[in-house]
Amino acid sequence: MNMMTGVSPWERLIRPDRVHGSLYTDPEIFEAELKNIWYRTWVYVGHESEVPNANDYVVKSIGPQSVIMTRDEQGKVNLLLNRCSHRGNQVCSFERGNARSFTCPFHSWTFANDGRLVGYAFPDGYEGQDKSQLALGRVTRVESYRGFVFGSFAADGLTLKEHLGGAAETIDRLVRASPEGEVEITAGFLKHRVKANWKFILENECDGYHPAFVHTSIFGVADSMIGKLYGGASTALTRDYGNGHTEIDLRPEFRKRDAPMSWFGTSEERLPDYTARMKAAYGDTAAREIMIDGTPHVMIFPNLFIAEIQMFVIQPLGVDDSVQHVTALQFKGAPDLNRRLRQQTMGSVGPAGFLLADDSEMYERCHRGVLARNPEWIFLGRGEKRQRQDELGFTVGHVTDEVPSRGIWTHYRKLMEPA
Amino acid sequence: MLSRESSATLMSAITAFLYREARLQDEHQYEAWEKLWTDDGVYWVPANGADIDPERQMSIIYDNRSRIALRVRQLMTGKHFTQTPQSNLRRLISNIELMDEQPDDGDIAVASNSLIFESSLRDDTLWAARNEYRLRHVDGELRMASKKVILVNNDKAIYTLSFLV
Numbered sequence: 335m336n337m338m339t340g341v342s343p344w345e346r347l348i349r350p351d352r353v354h355g356s357l358y359t360d361p362e363i364f365e366a367e368l369k370n371i372w373y374r375t376w377v378y379v380g381h382e383s384e385v386p387n388a389n390d391y392v393v394k395s396i397g398p399q400s401v402i403m404t405r406d407e408q409g410k411v412n413l414l415l416n417r418c419s420h421r422g423n424q425v426c427s428f429e430r431g432n433a434r435s436f437t438c439p440f441h442s443w444t445f446a447n448d449g450r451l452v453g454y455a456f457p458d459g460y461e462g463q464d465k466s467q468l469a470l471g472r473v474t475r476v477e478s479y480r481g482f483v484f485g486s487f488a489a490d491g492l493t494l495k496e497h498l499g500g501a502a503e504t505i506d507r508l509v510r511a512s513p514e515g516e517v518e519i520t521a522g523f524l525k526h527r528v529k530a531n532w533k534f535i536l537e538n539e540c541d542g543y544h545p546a547f548v549h550t551s552i553f554g555v556a557d558s559m560i561g562k563l564y565g566g567a568s569t570a571l572t573r574d575y576g577n578g579h580t581e582i583d584l585r586p587e588f589r590k591r592d593a594p595m596s597w598f599g600t601s602e603e604r605l606p607d608y609t610a611r612m613k614a615a616y617g618d619t620a621a622r623e624i625m626i627d628g629t630p631h632v633m634i635f636p637n638l639f640i641a642e643i644q645m646f647v648i649q650p651l652g653v654d655d656s657v658q659h660v661t662a663l664q665f666k667g668a669p670d671l672n673r674r675l676r677q678q679t680m681g682s683v684g685p686a687g688f689l690l691a692d693d694s695e696m697y698e699r700c701h702r703g704v705l706a707r708n709p710e711w712i713f714l715g716r717g718e719k720r721q722r723q724d725e726l727g728f729t730v731g732h733v734t735d736e737v738p739s740r741g742i743w744t745h746y747r748k749l750m751e752p753a
Numbered sequence: 754m755l756s757r758e759s760s761a762t763l764m765s766a767i768t769a770f771l772y773r774e775a776r777l778q779d780e781h782q783y784e785a786w787e788k789l790w791t792d793d794g795v796y797w798v799p800a801n802g803a804d805i806d807p808e809r810q811m812s813i814i815y816d817n818r819s820r821i822a823l824r825v826r827q828l829m830t831g832k833h834f835t836q837t838p839q840s841n842l843r844r845l846i847s848n849i850e851l852m853d854e855q856p857d858d859g860d861i862a863v864a865s866n867s868l869i870f871e872s873s874l875r876d877d878t879l880w881a882a883r884n885e886y887r888l889r890h891v892d893g894e895l896r897m898a899s900k901k902v903i904l905v906n907n908d909k910a911i912y913t914l915s916f917l918v
Contacts, residue, residue: 429801429908522810524800525910529875551833555826657910661811679811681823685914686798686814688827694913695835698875 348747350740351715355704358531364653370749371636372397373487376497378638378647379403379413379473381519382481384430389447392430396485398651401473402426403483406448407434411478413485414449415471425470436470445470480509481517482638500728501579504630508640511629512665513611519645519661521676524684526658530697532636532650533742535658538693539633539641540580540738542572543716548696552688559599563587563733570733572717573724574741578635582733584642585627597628598643600674608671615667629663633738635745644679654701658694660684714739764851767863767888770895771846775867778917779842783825786917791889794818795899798918803883803903813907813914828917835915842916844869852885860887860898867902871916878912881905 347354357363373396380394385405393416394401400416402425416424423440435452437444442455449470454460473485477494479502484494495502509515528535538544545553545564553561563570569586588597594609595601602609602625612621629642639646640663647659662679664672683690704712717735724730731737755763770789777786790796798814799805807815816824827833845868852862862885869880883903888895902918904911 522801522805524811524813527910527912529912548834551827551830554830554832556823659910673808676809676811677815680815681820684800684811684813685911686918688823691835691913691915692833695874695915702874 342751344747344751348743349711351718352711352713353743355707355710355712358533358701358704359653361653364531364650366750367650368397371746372650374491375488375636375749376477376484376486376492376494377636378482378634379485380483381517382411382478382483383516383518383520385411387432389432389434390430391426391433391447393426393428395649396473396487397649400424400426401485402436404447406446408448410448411476411483412448413473413476413483414445414447415473417471418443419445419451419468419470420454480505497577498634499577499579500575500726501577501581501632501634504581504632504640505634507627507630508663510616510624511671512667513608513615514665514667515615516666518664518666520664521662521679523647523659523661526660526683526685526687526690526694528656528658528694528697529654530656530694530701531654532648532656534697534700535648535656536633536636537739537742538697539639539646540572540582540631541736542568542570542582542733543736544693544696548692549689551692556688559596566734568733571724571730572733572735572737574729574737574744576728576741576745578742578745580633580635580738580741582631582738583730584631584733588626588628592626594622594625596626598671598674598678605670605674608668611667633742635742641683643675644683646683656697658690660690714743760851763861764849766895767851767861768849770888771849771863771865771886774897775844775846779844781828781836781839781842781916783828783917787822787825789897790818790821791891791896791898792818794821794897796821796824797899798902798904798914799907801908803907813904813911814902814918833915835913838874840916841872842869846884860889862886863888869918875912880914880918882918 347357377396379401380392380403384392385403388405388407388409391402391404394403402414402416404412406412416426418425418438420441420443423438425436425438435444435446444453446452449472451465451468473487474489475486477484479494509517542564546561563584571583573581573583595605630640631642633639637648644660644662649657660683662676682688714736717731717737721729721731721737729737774789796814796816797807799812828836831837846865848866850864852864865884867882867884871878885901887898889898
């Protein structure tokens with residue numbers, strides 16, 4: 335609160351149609367974001383399929399913090415902080431594996447994969463010590479939705495389902511592309527680092543204004559159908575689900591095409607096994623609808639981006655240092671589809687991807703750009719006058735409109751302002 | 754087993770080929786570089802180790818011949834912004850070895866190390882890699898049937914890699 339004017343600094347920095355450039359570059363604001371966003375709200379951490387068996391673990395993150403996602407012997411998924419309760423050493427130095435326990439190499443303290451301290455070296459020096467007070471730190475709340483595991487460091491607050499709100503339906507829609515109703519994350523991650531603030535990435539994920547320009551080089555040489563989806567005549571929509579979740583809804587365009595699997599640039603004939611399994615699972619009519627609509631393009635605030643065929647996890651490391659973790663989505667019971675998903679993902683994203691190399695170039699140029707002090711603002715007014723409510727009451731706009739950015743900043747301000 | 758003379762001749766031809774490839778890459782001579790490939794060439798830059806299964810796991814690049822051509826065509830547009838302006842590059846190729854003790858009429862297995870200095874709008878970046886090739890004589894000229902680039906830090910988060918590595 336600015337005592338002189340009574341106006342919150344966030345109100346000055348975040349206006350309905352513009353935000354201040356310092357929001358992307360001020361190290362103090364970044365520290366405040368860690369506290370008020372990353373270490374408070376629900377953050378996506380990992381997927382249950384990455385730890386399919388008892389005692390499997392995989393190292394993930396929440397912001398700069400290293401988090402070990404384990405499946406303990408009882409089958410429960412835990413999010414443990416990778417920090418020995420003794421002197422702070424990291425207890426796990428491998429990205430994945432199968433282990434009942436983690437032994438810190440510093441003084442040989444050993445923790446079960448549910449976080450309990452089960453032993454320390456030369457225990458006679460700890461006479462009377464209650465081991466239960468020295469467990470590994472944990473992410474306070476852990477919940478999952480259709481296999482997607484989220485963590486929150488806040489003891490109280492919205493449930494995950496409440497946080498996801500209307501955007502939960504996009505995940506329902508996603509898993510229906512599997513004949514068994516499940517996504518699997520099994521193809522390993524590409525890790526693409528950018529020297530830019532994480533919010534440039536967040537806002538770009540549902541920015542439908544840029545593809546025609548940023549991706550013109552690949553659309554021009556690859557016979558891509560994607561360009562038209564983001565053209566001026568497109569009937570696709572941008573949507574603000576609230577709570578910072580945003581979507582580009584391409585279904586209106588895919589429904590016009592009325593051709594199953596056209597959303598993925600292919601056809602039923604080229605995926606006979608998948609088509610047969612989908613029809614067997616959902617019936618001809620529903621399978622056809624699912625295969626016409628395709629999978630969602632949704633940005634779950636603050637870090638899970640489902641981009642039709644792949645999944646990105648955004649990790650902020652510093653005010654100008656971010657990592658995009660990306661992998662192909664894999665659908666249980668769909669081997670022929672999965673192979674194409676991996677091939678397309680490898681071509682388009684990651685450090686050498688036909689699409690993401692150019693997106694990431696924009697993030698880095700934007701970050702350097704906003705270090706210039708005039709004009710002070712990022713202008714986000716596109717489509718403000720023509721946005722409307724859809725039948726469920728969510729704000730929607732043309733696919734090229736900045737409905738998503740405005741939604742993100744509205745939510746951001748709520749999180750950053752003191753309650 | 755090749756005689757000492759023919760082995761030296763082959764090594765000399767391979768070395769010249771690898772230096773030439775390096776120069777074409779450094780100088781962004783995309784079409785000339787593309788001509789170094791056989792019709793069935795595979796360009797592979799694995800992620801997360803050297804020995805992943807590229808048919809199952811994500812790679813940074815896993816291009817068949819048509820995707821190599823697409824990569825070159827994108828660079829040629831002049832609108833691939835990550836390479837507009839182009840990175841300034843110079844690379845050193847060393848430790849060139851014939852990996853087959855007894856090369857026959859088939860592909861020649863060759864390996865080298867590379868150290869690449871990239872200067873781009875972002876910053877200066879140093880890349881290091883093990884390169885494993887299968888080279889083949891086509892119409893009397895050496896060609897790449899496969900090139901695998903194992904970046905030393907391919908298990909970490911890396912910056913955009915949009916030049917030809």
